[in-house]
Amino acid sequence: MPELPEVETVRRTLEPVVVGQTIERCEIYYERVLPHARSSEFCGSVANRTITGVGRRGKYLIFALDRELDLVVHLRMTGQLIYQPTRELPLPKHVSARFWFLDNGELRFVDQRKFGTIYLVARDDYSEIHGLYTLGPEPLSSEFIWKVLAAGVQSMRAIKAVLLDQTKIAGLGNIYADEVLHRAGIHPLKPGCLLTESEIKILHKSIVSVLNEAIACHGTTIRDYRTGSGDTGNFQNQLQVYRQTGKPCGKCGVLIERIKAGGRSTHFCPRCQRWDPECTD
DNA sequence: CGGACAACCTGGTTGC
DNA sequence: TGCAACCAGGTTGTCC
Numbered sequence: 001m002p003e004l005p006e007v008e009t010v011r012r013t014l015e016p017v018v019v020g021q022t023i024e025r026c027e028i029y030y031e032r033v034l035p036h037a038r039s040s041e042f043c044g045s046v047a048n049r050t051i052t053g054v055g056r057r058g059k060y061l062i063f064a065l066d067r068e069l070d071l072v073v074h075l076r077m078t079g080q081l082i083y084q085p086t087r088e089l090p091l092p093k094h095v096s097a098r099f100w101f102l103d104n105g106e107l108r109f110v111d112q113r114k115f116g117t118i119y120l121v122a123r124d125d126y127s128e129i130h131g132l133y134t135l136g137p138e139p140l141s142s143e144f145i146w147k148v149l150a151a152g153v154q155s156m157r158a159i160k161a162v163l164l165d166q167t168k169i170a171g172l173g174n175i176y177a178d179e180v181l182h183r184a185g186i187h188p189l190k191p192g193c194l195l196t197e198s199e200i201k202i203l204h205k206s207i208v209s210v211l212n213e214a215i216a217c218h219g220t221t222i223r224d225y226r227t228g229s230g231d232t233g234n235f236q237n238q239l240q241v242y243r244q245t246g247k248p249c250g251k252c253g254v255l256i257e258r259i260k261a262g263g264r265s266t267h268f269c270p271r272c273q274r275w276d277p278e279c280t281d
Numbered sequence: 282c283g284g285a286c287a288a289c290c291t292g293g294t295t296g297c
Numbered sequence: 298t299g300c301a302a303c304c305a306g307g308t309t310g311t312c313c
Contacts, residue, residue, distance in 0.1 A: 002307090077305070113307095131307090173306055222306060223305080
C-alpha cells in the first residue's frame, strides 16, 4: 500500500506527537513482524527509550531513539501506524504491535495482511535491512537531478519495471509509477534504455511533481491506508490512470487500458503514452 | 542480467 | 445465497 507520499504523510503526522515521548513498554502480537529479533529481546531493548526524531527513506520510516538506536518500520501493503492519544479499548483486528508511552497514549501498528516489518538497529547501520541498504536515490532530495534518473534508467527492462525497482529510485510503487508515466506521456513497456534525453527530463519532472502533489493531498487511500492520525488520504480523487480502466483519459478522452508490466497491473492511456516497438524511437 | 512466479497473509470483488 | 477464483498499495527468493 503505502508508497513514498503515504509514508511521508505518516511521518509528518506522527512527528509532532511522538518526538519527545518515552516508550514505557511495547507488546508484540504477531511475532513475525520482527524478522530479526524475538519479541522478548526487542521489547527489552526498546523499553524506556525516548523518540528523538522521525525520518524516512523511500518507503521506510525511521524512528530515532536515544542511545543511538533506530527503530525502522516498513508498512508493506496494509500497514497502519496510528497514534492513539488515549488508551482506548477494544483493540481493532490485526494489531501487530503496540508501543505505550510514559505520558500520553500509544502507537499502534495495525496490519491486516501482516507483511509489515519492524527492525531495531544501531544508528544509521542499515546493513541488516537489505531493502534499505540497497535503496536507490531519494526522489525529493536535491541530489535527484535528471542525470541521476538517466543513469538509473539504463536498462533493457520496461520503464515501469525500472520505476518499481527500489534500487534504481526509492519510493515509487504501483500507483505512482503509473501516474508518473501518464504525466510524462511514456508507454510503460518502453525499455528504459530507449528513453530519449527529453523524455528522461520530462519523466524526472513528473516524478517530482506527482509525488509532491500526492503528499500535499496526504496520500492515496484505496482501502487500508491511513495517516498517523487515522485519517484517509485524498489523492485517490486525483488519479489519472491508476484503477481508471475504461474511463476517459483526462488529457485526450481515449479510454484508459490495463495491461501487465513488471508483473503488476499497469494502467495507461493508449493515445498519450504511445510506443511502437518496431519504431527506433 | 531479467522474467515468471511463488511465498508471506487477509479479505474484498467477481462470476458462475 | 454459495462458493471458487481472482485480485490487492510490497518485497524476497527461487528457478529457468
